[in-house]
Amino acid sequence: MSHEPGADELRMKAILKKHRVGPDNWWEPAETPFAEDTPDAEPDDVTPDEDDEDDEEPTGRFTPQPGYWPRPHTPAIVDRVRDRAPAAISPATRRFFYNASAAGAGWLLGLYGKFAWALDDCGREQGIGATIVLGAASTMLIAHVWDRRTRHWWPGIAWAARIPLATALLALALWAPAAT
Template sequence: MGETTPGADELRMRAILKKRGVGPAAGPVEDWWEPKGTPPAEEPDEEERPAPFTPQPDYWPRPHVPEVLTRPGVRMQAAIAPGTRRLLYNASAAAAGWGLGLYQQFAHAIADCGQQTSIGGAIVLGVGATILIAHVWDRRTRHWWPGNAWVARIPLATAILAVALWAPAAP
């Protein structure tokens, strides 16, 4: 086997690679982003250069236990506003009272009192019943577990709904 002479393409590729700093006979690398005529940037000493592929201290997030688990008594911030949460809590309790038939009983009692006595008597009955339920029942059940407190809120929310929807001038 004899030695072959390189072709024109191979010679051209060798020249391109040599110009780019590839191979044993390569010359100095010309950086395309640096303007011509400026001296190449000095490289830092080997001791100062960080090891390759070493993450910086603040680059990766550090896993940690959530604060709710480490400090008892700390509550997470709610996803919805407190006013919206309060509205949904009370509206759902009133809707449950409507579904259980409590609304019809309250509304009938208020309407009957309005027919038997007067509109003022019906208002006193509705507001008085609401205050009585709030004072005797609701304020004593607020500290219960949230599911039980919601069930205990149904009578008060239903009474407020019955008073709010009562229309004395309706036929």
């Protein structure tokens, strides 16, 4: 069963070739069997412009064309909202809400209780100095090992990754040695 290309197939192939899109721009076979049948095909005796010679790229078997892959972009509404947001809330206020909401999430998840228990237990057994060292060391360890590696993640996931550090800082800030 032989496949003869129809008029629509030849027309679309010529349009794609004209716009330098499709597999024909990566791999050129030794002869193109349908090139002479297309109505929009350029004749072989046409000489290229002098400017085209400078712009020619090395054509290999699998040379990708620059305009083939789509370039994703954010919608215009997102850019407009993002441009107005800094005027509405100062960066320091945004940082405060970011970290406070992460600490609040740690409180709701029960992570605060575990940090507070560790600090309280260390304060009863070893003293105030050891508790401050424990709190500062654990906060620095979380910041160094976990938080600094998750800051570049997508904002929602980065916020969730900030929960342990914000909760440890909250537990250290709320620890009151004279309350027990």
